[in-house]
Amino acid sequence: MMMSDPIHFTGLxxxxxxxxxxxxxxxxxxxxxxxVAYIPADxxxxxxxxxxxxxxxxxxxxxxxxxxLVRDGGVRGAVVLMHNPGGVLAVSDGLVYAEAGVASxxxxxxxxxxxxxxxxxxxxxxxxxxxxxxxxxxxYGGETWEYVARVEVLLRGGDFAVRMPGExxxxxxxxxxxxxxxxxxxxxxxWFRFPQGDSTAARTRIRELLARRVATQPLNLPNAGxxxxxxxxxxxxRLIESCRLKGxxxxxxxxxxxxxxxxxxxxxxxxxxDIEALIxxxxxxxxxxxxxALEAEVRIIGETEK
Ligand SMILES: Cc1cc2nc3c(=O)[nH]c(=O)nc-3n(C[C@H](O)[C@H](O)[C@H](O)COP(=O)(O)OP(=O)(O)OC[C@H]3O[C@@H](n4cnc5c(N)ncnc54)[C@H](O)[C@@H]3O)c2cc1C
Numbered sequence: 001m002m003m004s005d006p007i008h009f010t011g012l013x014x015x016x017x018x019x020x021x022x023x024x025x026x027x028x029x030x031x032x033x034x035x036v037a038y039i040p041a042d043x044x045x046x047x048x049x050x051x052x053x054x055x056x057x058x059x060x061x062x063x064x065x066x067x068x069l070v071r072d073g074g075v076r077g078a079v080v081l082m083h084n085p086g087g088v089l090a091v092s093d094g095l096v097y098a099e100a101g102v103a104s105x106x107x108x109x110x111x112x113x114x115x116x117x118x119x120x121x122x123x124x125x126x127x128x129x130x131x132x133x134x135x136x137x138x139x140y141g142g143e144t145w146e147y148v149a150r151v152e153v154l155l156r157g158g159d160f161a162v163r164m165p166g167e168x169x170x171x172x173x174x175x176x177x178x179x180x181x182x183x184x185x186x187x188x189x190x191w192f193r194f195p196q197g198d199s200t201a202a203r204t205r206i207r208e209l210l211a212r213r214v215a216t217q218p219l220n221l222p223n224a225g226x227x228x229x230x231x232x233x234x235x236x237x238r239l240i241e242s243c244r245l246k247g248x249x250x251x252x253x254x255x256x257x258x259x260x261x262x263x264x265x266x267x268x269x270x271x272x273x274d275i276e277a278l279i280x281x282x283x284x285x286x287x288x289x290x291x292x293a294l295e296a297e298v299r300i301i302g303e304t305e306k
Pocket of ligand 1: 027062063067068100126219224226
């Protein structure tokens with residue numbers, strides 16, 4: 001069944017866009033179009049959209065696209081754009097409840113305002129809660145799943161399930177189902193358990209962490225954070241820098257001069273193919289010169305341009 005059949009999309013309350021440029025929805029600001037992109041009105045509307053998809057139709061989830069390279073040929077099937085500036089954020093039974101479309105920095109500030117500690121690290125992760133769950137995002141000693149009490153998932157059939165952390169296998173920037181299967185469904189919400197703390201101290205720490213980022217990361221240029229995972233006991237940035245790759249460019253994509261594990265798209269004109277070629281080049285040079293095979297942390301999706 002093709003996505004062009006309009007009969008599947010009646011009664012929805014969200015915004016449906018055809019041929020939507022995904023460059024608008026990724027922090028690298030490049031990549032092709034989605035056949036169909038859907039911005040759900042809320043979680044029930046998302047469930048209705050998912051139910052309306054033909055069986056077997058591919059479904060791609062994008063949060064703030066801050067860890068994503070979308071290839072220039074775009075994404076076939078349906079894409080759900082989860083970021084929701086109006087998403088629900090609340091405290092209930094001592095837990096912080098956040099819908100998946102809420103931006104992670106907002107959770108950090110909300111938790112600080114409600115006297116929680118240790119959520120500060122989320123202030124520097126410029127994605128959504130759903131993306132932080134899918135990636136087990138972390139920095140400065142904190143990782144998302146350390147604080148997850150439970151999550152809500154929308155399954156492909158359109159039903160919601162509440163799951164406990166024990167139902168997942170969690171690692172450094174990886175999350176699988178317990179037993180090792182790939183993630184299923186769409187994260188729609190999470191309940192976080194943060195320790196009680198002091199609002200002023202948490203706000204101060206957020207400011208310090210953000211200042212550290214501004215000093216060390218090329219935040220003024222389109223990028224997707226760390227391109228490679230840190231190998232055990234080392235830093236990808238150190239290895240890349242030791243190979244003198246800072247500033248190396250392919251097309252309009254360049255290894256950042258400021259942080260070697262970032263690839264930037266300085267004038268917004270890089271093609272995804274430039275970035276992917278540069279990722280491949282960096283990996284080849286680093287393995288040749290240091291023997292370390294770097295693994296990408298960024299997710300690469302979609303089709304190459306024909
Ligand atoms: C300047 C900068 C700094 C960064 N610093 C850090 C850092 O310190 N630590 C860190 O860990 N990361 C960092 N990142 C990477 C990125 O912000 C995180 O991985 C973030 O959690 C991704 O969230 P997102 O909503 O943007 O996800 P996306 O990039 O949109 O998607 C990433 C993956 O998550 C999946 N996904 C997204 N939402 C859902 C959902 N609701 N349900 C199921 N799957 C979903 C997508 O399908 C995709 O596979 C940084 C990025 C930038 C640009």
